[in-house]
Amino acid sequence: QVQLVESGGGLVQAGGSLRLSCAASGRTKSSYAMGWFRQAPGKEREFVAAISFSGGSQYYADSVKGRFTISRDNAENTVVLQMNSLKPEDTAVYYCAQARTTWATPQPYEYDFWGQGTQVTVSS
DSSP, rough: OEEEEOOOOEEETTTEEEEEEEEESSSOTTTTTTEEEEEEEEEEOOOEEEETTTTTTTTEEETTTTTTEEEEEETTTEEEEEEEEEOGOOEEEEEEEEESSSSSSGGGEEEEEEEOOOEEEOOO
């Protein structure tokens, strides 16, 4: 089993920044892609960003492209989502997930393990 724990969420004003971290433990493998998803109240979970197993390829949702950056440190088993220029519509619970693919994928069904989530609230 793989355990994923997110941290770094909180309350920030519009235009501000937050840095989310995801720590993986258990039977982790750096040969799998990682991703971030989010779910706002009353809405379905949506893809935010993904990174390939090597870190050399990233994939972003159009809504966050140019504002968010995903990165990973395989030696430390961590994945980071740097969020800049935050907007009220970015308010959601953010989830880290480990894929069963090596490539960065936006498809939730290709992710086997999920964290519990961290709340991000952006005030206007």
